[in-house]
Amino acid sequence: MNDLTELRDLFAEKAHPTADRLASARTALLAEARAKRRPRAAGLRRLVLAGGLVAAMTTGVIVVQTFNSAAPASGAEVLRLAAEAASAAPWPEPRDDQYLHYERIAESRSENGVPNVVPRHITGEVWESVDGSRPELWWHKPAKSIPRGNESKELLPRCPSGPGSGRLAYADLRGWPTDQEQLRRKLAERGNQSLLNKDVATQIWGGVVGVLGSPVPPKQQAAIFEIAATLPGIEIEELKDATGKSGIAVTRVDNRGPGGAISRESLIFDKTSYVLLGGQELVPGRGRELWSITRPQITDVLPAWSKSLKPTECV
Numbered sequence: 001m002n003d004l005t006e007l008r009d010l011f012a013e014k015a016h017p018t019a020d021r022l023a024s025a026r027t028a029l030l031a032e033a034r035a036k037r038r039p040r041a042a043g044l045r046r047l048v049l050a051g052g053l054v055a056a057m058t059t060g061v062i063v064v065q066t067f068n069s070a071a072p073a074s075g076a077e078v079l080r081l082a083a084e085a086a087s088a089a090p091w092p093e094p095r096d097d098q099y100l101h102y103e104r105i106a107e108s109r110s111e112n113g114v115p116n117v118v119p120r121h122i123t124g125e126v127w128e129s130v131d132g133s134r135p136e137l138w139w140h141k142p143a144k145s146i147p148r149g150n151e152s153k154e155l156l157p158r159c160p161s162g163p164g165s166g167r168l169a170y171a172d173l174r175g176w177p178t179d180q181e182q183l184r185r186k187l188a189e190r191g192n193q194s195l196l197n198k199d200v201a202t203q204i205w206g207g208v209v210g211v212l213g214s215p216v217p218p219k220q221q222a223a224i225f226e227i228a229a230t231l232p233g234i235e236i237e238e239l240k241d242a243t244g245k246s247g248i249a250v251t252r253v254d255n256r257g258p259g260g261a262i263s264r265e266s267l268i269f270d271k272t273s274y275v276l277l278g279g280q281e282l283v284p285g286r287g288r289e290l291w292s293i294t295r296p297q298i299t300d301v302l303p304a305w306s307k308s309l310k311p312t313e314c315v
Contacts, residue, residue: 075236075250079229081274083222089275090218092298096131096171100215100296105242107290111282121242127302128214132158132169135311137302155306159314173216178223187211187227201231205252209265209279215296221276228267241268241278242292249280268292 072078094100107121127137135155142151158169177183184204191198191206198206208228216224228234231252239249251266263283270277278292 072236072248075234076229078236078248078250078269078274079225079234082269082276083225083229085274086218086222086225091296093217094130094170094298096133097300098130099134099137099299099302100126100128100130100170101299102126102128102215102296103294104214105278105292107242109288111284111288127299127306128170128296129158130169131171137306137309153306153309155309155311157311157314167214168211170215170217173211173220176220178219180223180227183220183223184227187224201233202252202254204228205231205254205265209267212267212276212279213291214293237266239266239268239280240290241280242290243277245270245277245292247271247277248274 072081102125104124104126105122106124109119123141125139125141129136135157138152138154138156140150140152140154176186187207188200188203189207190210191203191208194210195203195206204227208224211224212221228250233254234250234252237249237251238246239251240246247268248271249266249268251264254263254265263281265282266280268277268279269275275295276293278290280291281289283289
């Protein structure tokens with residue numbers, strides 16, 4: 001009883017823990033737990049000392065509200081964490097006359113014994129012109145599993161195309177709005193190019209996956225993840241990317257397969273940092289397609305060996 005009396009006196013002059021008072025403290029505690037994964041006790045102790053009381057006296061029993069930050073509860077939460085990660089760790093802003101240098105790995109294989117899918121594994125090293133005004137360099141390397149596989153090096157010009165079609169340059173994406181409504185329209189327009197007569201949510205998701213297949217400026221990437229988090233029909237699962245690394249995936253289910261069969265299209269994130277690793281598309285009758293992309297580096301020039309290559313012609 002003496003212990004309870006001392007505890008009552010300790011908190012006697014503190015304000016009662018109303019929902020309004022606890023909201024900011026709860027948000028700070030969750031953010032810290034997600035970012036640093038520190039033990040709960042230390043965070044709770046700082047919370048109490050700051051006056052944001054989570055403990056309440058109830059007939060002599062101390063009730064403590066705790067939070068489980070071990071794993072996200074939904075696909076929407078994973079995407080919101082990915083948006084935070086994109087905003088917290090931006091890469092240097094490249095100039096229009098520079099290149100983004102990164103690696104893109106793609107793999108396809110049959111699923112459930114589908115015979116018409118040819119297994120392949122391609123590792124591509126890419127030098128992408130920031131504003132699209134210079135040819136893009138691709139180095140297709142042989143797969144490690146096929147040491148004598150085909151290898152090729154290509155200079156790819158940015159060919160003229162109709163409005164809104166073709167792959168966007170990094171500088172184009174840098175000019176995209178981060179306003180949610182304007183960005184939703186942009187993504188729906190992109191998705192509509194390959195998903196005609198589909199509902200808006202499906203078109204937006206198609207635009208999201210299509211745009212994120214190459215580097216996207218951190219501000220726009222974060223805003224895209226926030227929009228994706230609002231879409232219906234998303235779920236989480238564990239998947240491996242094209243490098244074989246296990247990650248947490250946000251998957252959207254749709255009936256885009258042959259004859260209306262259900263397809264699953266996923267974005268795969270690192271389980272700890274929530275950085276985007278790559279994606280997967282699983283369509284009945286077409287097998288499993290995987291891709292991964294590395295964090296881009298910025299360079300001023302192409303490698304010296306590229307001078308021996310001639311740009312391919314536009315078709």
